[in-house]
Amino acid sequence: MSSSKQEWSKQSLWHRIANFSLKDLKIGVQSGLGGGSIEQFEQLLLEADFGVDVTTELVVGLEQAVKRGKIRSDEDFRRFLQEQIRSYIETNTVGLSRTLGLHRDGDLGIVLVLGVNGVGKTTTVAKLAHQLQEEGDQVLLAAADTWRAGAQKQLRTWADRIGAQFVGGKEGSDPASVAFDAIEAATSRGVDWVLIDTAGRLHTQSSLMEELVKIDRVINRRVQGSPYERFLVVDATSGQNVLNQARQFNAAMPLTGLILAKFDSSARAGTVVSVVHELSVPIRYLGIGETLLDLEVFSSTKYLGKIFSEDR
Numbered sequence: 001m002s003s004s005k006q007e008w009s010k011q012s013l014w015h016r017i018a019n020f021s022l023k024d025l026k027i028g029v030q031s032g033l034g035g036g037s038i039e040q041f042e043q044l045l046l047e048a049d050f051g052v053d054v055t056t057e058l059v060v061g062l063e064q065a066v067k068r069g070k071i072r073s074d075e076d077f078r079r080f081l082q083e084q085i086r087s088y089i090e091t092n093t094v095g096l097s098r099t100l101g102l103h104r105d106g107d108l109g110i111v112l113v114l115g116v117n118g119v120g121k122t123t124t125v126a127k128l129a130h131q132l133q134e135e136g137d138q139v140l141l142a143a144a145d146t147w148r149a150g151a152q153k154q155l156r157t158w159a160d161r162i163g164a165q166f167v168g169g170k171e172g173s174d175p176a177s178v179a180f181d182a183i184e185a186a187t188s189r190g191v192d193w194v195l196i197d198t199a200g201r202l203h204t205q206s207s208l209m210e211e212l213v214k215i216d217r218v219i220n221r222r223v224q225g226s227p228y229e230r231f232l233v234v235d236a237t238s239g240q241n242v243l244n245q246a247r248q249f250n251a252a253m254p255l256t257g258l259i260l261a262k263f264d265s266s267a268r269a270g271t272v273v274s275v276v277h278e279l280s281v282p283i284r285y286l287g288i289g290e291t292l293l294d295l296e297v298f299s300s301t302k303y304l305g306k307i308f309s310e311d312r
């Protein structure tokens, strides 16, 4: 286990939440909940970016469970929290096989990677490509970031390092045509996967979001039933703004997964819960560092296990 993997759970505010005890909550089996302490708990949930909706539901649920006598010990309390949070984050996170959970059934698999500036898109593309190549698949990286100076070179460098193929475009050229060229090249060369990196864009800039819709349209015309993943990379340290980003990108094209990058430096993991709760888009991977191996397939059991078991 790399040190980055060990760190993320330690820093988490979730620890403080999980370690909140019945004594802190002033729950008496007869007396119910103490007023001030439940507010403190609520505040902790909000600080951890669970968002207002999820926080309110959790607190109301907790109050009801206490009233019904279902929570009598710290163990009950922790189990209650764990199960509630699990119910929020478990959408279709399972069902896709192999190490990365990516299926292609003999067809060309296409992965489009989206997100706002600097969240970790290009690094994530490289990590995914590396792991697929390690499994024996051939990967082609497509640099559809024709916007930022240096973006082409950055992805090409990753491709060379990993031993993946590369298709790019001139600076300022149409990113949709890069996607088109990449899929053409992959098809004719018999490559297994095309991973398409896109430019960082603000979810509030409609012309840039339109550009994405165009890329999506080009891909959809080409895929004809092939597996096509649309992953939104978000910065796990960004808090509730992630929810706004996810809403806008998901409106531009239905996302098939979220990738929480920079999870190693995050203390605001509640974000995950509110995004999945509202949009029903599963979390697929956690980025847990800057190296090629620092990408974990998301597992709610593992995630909750870590949060609720360490350093009580």
Ligand SMILES: Nc1nc2c(ncn2[C@@H]2O[C@H](COP(=O)(O)OP(=O)(O)OP(=O)(O)O)[C@@H](O)[C@H]2O)c(=O)[nH]1
Binding pocket: 115, 116, 117, 118, 119, 120, 121, 122, 123, 124, 145, 148, 151, 198, 199, 200, 201, 260, 261, 262, 263, 264, 265, 286, 287, 288, 289, 290, 294
């Ligand atoms: N700690 C940590 N750093 C990460 C992770 N993923 C990416 N980074 C770092 O974040 C920075 C930005 O990464 P990029 O992959 O270039 O981000 P991007 O979204 O492609 O950026 P733009 O193309 O400019 O929008 C780099 O320094 C990466 O090393 C992660 O999971 N953990």
Ligand SMILES: [Mg+2]
Binding pocket: 121, 122, 123, 145, 151, 197, 198, 199, 200
């Ligand atoms: Mg990039």
